[in-house]
Amino acid sequence: MTWHTSIVGRAVYYQLRNLCLGQVYPSIIPQDATFPCIAYSVVSITPDHTKDSKSVADKVRIQVDIFDKSLDNCNVTASLVRDQLDFISGTIAGVPIDTSRYGGEQHLFENDIRIHHIAQDYIIRLPNDSKPSNMQSIETVTDVTGDNTALSVVPPGYAISMIIFDNQTANLAQLSAGTSAGGSNIFQSEAIDKSGLTTITPKNKTFSLTQFTSIFFNHASDQDTWGGATMTIYICLTKVK
Numbered sequence: 653m654t655w656h657t658s659i660v661g662r663a664v665y666y667q668l669r670n671l672c673l674g675q676v677y678p679s680i681i682p683q684d685a686t687f688p689c690i691a692y693s694v695v696s697i698t699p700d701h702t703k704d705s706k707s708v709a710d711k712v713r714i715q716v717d718i719f720d721k722s723l724d725n726c727n728v729t730a731s732l733v734r735d736q737l738d739f740i741s742g743t744i745a746g747v748p749i750d751t752s753r754y755g756g757e758q759h760l761f762e763n764d765i766r767i768h769h770i771a772q773d774y775i776i777r778l779p780n781d782s783k784p785s786n787m788q789s790i791e792t793v794t795d796v797t798g799d800n801t802a803l804s805v806v807p808p809g810y811a812i813s814m815i816i817f818d819n820q821t822a823n824l825a826q827l828s829a830g831t832s833a834g835g836s837n838i839f840q841s842e843a844i845d846k847s848g849l850t851t852i853t854p855k856n857k858t859f860s861l862t863q864f865t866s867i868f869f870n871h872a873s874d875q876d877t878w879g880g881a882t883m884t885i886y887i888c889l890t891k892v893k
Contacts, residue, residue, distance in 0.1 A: 659747050660712050660776055662790050662886070664692045666745035667736040668716075669884065671729060674795075674820060681719065687767060688720035688729055700777060709750060710780050718770045719762070726768040730757065737774050745790055745886060750777040791887040798878050799871065801833070804864035805887055811858040812838070816886040817850045825881040828872035829854070831865055836872045844881065858892060 661678055668676045668690055675689035695715050699707035716733055720726035738754040755773035762769050791805045806812060815838075819825065825844040828836035838854045859865040867887065871877055 659790060660714065660778065661692060661694060662792055663744040663747035663749060663776075664714055664716070664737065665792065666886075667740070668692070668733060669818065671732055671736075688718070688725060690719070690729070690733065691717045693717075695773075699780070707780055709777050712776045712778060713755070714774045714776055716772045716774065718772070719767050721767060723768045726770055730770040730772060733772060737772075747790070748779055750779060752776045791889065793869075793885040793887070795882065796869065796885055797880075797882050800869045800885075802867045802869070802885070802887065805867050806859060806865040806889060808863055809861045809892055810889045811892050812854050813857070813888045813890045815839075815852045815854060816888065817844045817852070818884040818886070819844055819846055819848060819850065819881050820883060821881050822846045823879045823881040825879045825883070826871075826876050827869060827878070828876055829867055829869050830872065831859060831867065833868050834870055834872050835868055838867060841873045841876055844883070846881070861892075 665676055665678070672688045672690050675685055677685070677689065677691050679691060679693045681689055681691050693715050695713040697713075698711050700709040700711050701707050716737070718726055718729045718733060720729060734754055737752055740752045741749055743749070753775045755775050757770055757772040760769040760771060761767075791802065793800060793802050793805075815829070824846050826841055827844060828840045828842070829838040830836050831838065837856050839852050842850075842852050844850045869885065
């Protein structure tokens with residue numbers, strides 16, 4: 653199913669987010685990225701066929717590319733990536749993973765930029781649940797350091813089940829969120845812990861069955877502050893219609 657393309661990368665990012673000082677990117681390395689860094693992408697999706705019925709699971713092939721100026725350091729990072737992705741299972745960042753298997757790697761050298769490159773393959777097996785009512789999704793907002801608008805992040809007929817803040821600094825924050833600039837109708841003045849994960853269950857979860865909804869993360873109240881924190885925000889969604 654095509655929804656695997658949009659969510660499996662979030663599980664990969666969640667597993668790798670603490671490597672290379674957080675320089676972990678979907679598909680393409682930005683021009684201003686420094687080394688070492690990591691990119692990940694979905695290469696293919698194939699059904700895991702059964703004899704008597706349609707496939708109940710899909711096998712998603714993921715490629716993870718590790719880049720570094722030093723071959724030794726590139727190998728060290730590749731080993732850390734394998735530790736995080738090989739033979740994992742369970743619900744990771746809201747993504748139901750049956751199994752994940754290391755499929756091998758290639759050692760390359762990008763001569764034009766003089767960078768070592770290790771390309772790893774993983775086969776991730778996910779249940780192929782075609783019932784929309786059982787489908788969950790996660791939207792990810794990265795490198796958030798101040799008031800931020802997640803445009804059209806909640807599709808029509810979806811509810812916000814929870815919002816997870818991954819604070820990558822030792823700075824405390826206190827935030828509000830709403831469906832308009834400066835609003836707090838989703839949650840108000842919630843404390844965000846330093847150096848870790850904070851999960852918030854919103855007071856309002858469903859907003860429209862016909863239109864997309866944006867979320868405004870802001871310091872709506874006088875006591876709210878970003879406090880110098882840098883975080884990744886995971887917006888967990890459940891389909892209700």
